[in-house]
Every structure is written in structure tokens, then in C-alpha cells.
Amino acid sequence: MGHNGMEIVDMFSMQPIGYVRSPYTDSKQIPKGLGVKHDAEGVLEVLTEFEAGLTDIEGFSHLFVIWAFDRSEGFDLVVTPPSDNKPHGVFATRSPRRPNPIALTVVELISRDRGRLRVRGVDMLDGTSVLDIKPYLSSVPPERLRRGWLAEAEELSAVKR
């Protein structure tokens, strides 16, 4: 049911605004699991036609990168992530097998050279399609953040170590 109560399907068509240059060419190389820190450096290569959209972006220390899980097909509603041995709803995880193959990563902006953004914190494969870039503005205060099953899985994993 659409928002106006009729049986409609609103489809949205997205295309890359650029591509990621990353040290990772195989998803097995990307660190996964508990307590993983992503500090790999990479480059967001924004297509020349969209370069003017980056004006003033160098003033921001961190960016949201919205990208496509372009090497993932199909989806599961319930998944068992690498950081736990229990299944969880896909919307409570970062699994690539989602109804819409949209991924989100916060990166630190190191420098900009025209359409090339050097960033730290990439967890994408080389050649991944970038759909959008937004400034990262504010944070949720740590004392107000609850991290659900992930916090439990971390505690269990700490006991096991």
C-alpha cells in the first residue's frame, strides 16, 4: 500500500556519482566482526560531472558515504552476522543482503584533490559504486546509546577470550 492508500509501487532509480578506490579486492579481506576498527585509507572518485557538488566539503572532518552493495544479490530477512552466532533481523544488522542494497559508512576526510576525496575508514571493495555523500554533523551522546544484540555479543566474546 502506498502512502495514499492505493496499491502502487514507488520505484526509485539510482546511479553512481562515483566509485571507491579501496585496498580491498575480495570481501574476505575486509575486517569483520567484533571491535573491528576500519582505518584503511581509500579514495572516493567522484565523476567529473558531479565534482562541483563537492564545493566546501573539505571543511568537514567526517562524511557519510552512501554506497551500493553492488556485488550482493537478493536478500534475507533474518541473518546471522559475523559478530554473533545468533540470527537477527536484517534491519538490526549491517548485512549486505538487504531489500534495498544500500550501505552506509562514516569516513574521515583526509584531503581533497578536485573530484578525489582521500578518506580513512573504508570498508568497501575496490570499484564500489558511491550513491551519495553527506556531511557528518552530530553524534548521539554515548551515555544515551544502546547497541542491542551487539553489546551482548561483545560481552560474551570478552568472557570467552
Add this chain to the structure above:
Amino acid sequence: MGHNGMEIVDMFSMQPIGYVRSPYTDSKQIPKGLGVKHDAEGVLEVLTEFEAGLTDIEGFSHLFVIWAFDRSEGFDLVVTPPSDNKPHGVFATRSPRRPNPIALTVVELISRDRGRLRVRGVDMLDGTSVLDIKPYLSSVPPERLRRGWLAEAEELSAVKR
């Protein structure tokens, strides 16, 4: 140029996983500009077919909601946001007129009733298409965050007041 060096255009087709119920029916009603706090309550109504994807989501205090600017058409590479009087690149702003009409909001999860998530912090119009929901996991430490032109505009605005 695609990631493999050939002239390809990778298109991604997205469809709603649900819709937002919000107090806002006109974009003029949505608070915009500097220092705006979004504490309006709303509901994310996830379609029945995707409801199982919400399993365990109630353990998270905050969620990323990725949604579509479904009442925006076309894009500008340089825009003047309501919070400043100077133009900035669209990727350094939250303008709805983006190459891909993707929006991102962090909301606080109040409660869940099956496919209905009651949340605080909506800034979407009633009936907006939701594309994805992800757990909000961690924050950038405030002392490491720079907020570019927005910080400058805020300072100017404070002087003016």
C-alpha cells in the same frame, strides 16, 4: 567509467520497505535552519512482507533511517541551504535536490509494535518512502568533529542575535 574501466552505467532500483507517519504534511512545517532540534514523534510503518527484518531491533536506542526525497525532482550541484546565505556543494549539505534522492535521519527508537516503530526525531513528510533501516552503532568523538561551513554560519548567526 565503471569500476572495470568500461563505459557502463550501473543503475540500482530501490523500492519502499515502508512509509513514515509524521505530523508534517507540508515541507514548510518542518523546522529548518541553525540549531534546529528535531524531536517530533512519528511512526515507521514497515510493510508486512519485511516485518521479520525488524527482529531484535528494539535493543537499539537509535536507528539510521534511509529514505527517499520522493517529492523532490531534479538536482542542483550548488545550493544555498536555509542555515546560510552562501552557496555550497550539494554533497556538503542536506539539500533534497541531490543526484540520487537519498535522505538520512538518525531517530531515537521509542517502542515497537510488530511492523510499527515509534520514533523521535522525524524530519520527513507524512507518507515518505523508507528505503532502509540500520542500527546506529557508534559516534565520532566530539573533539574530533569539524562541521565546515555550518560551524561558521552558526557563529555568524550567534553574533547577529
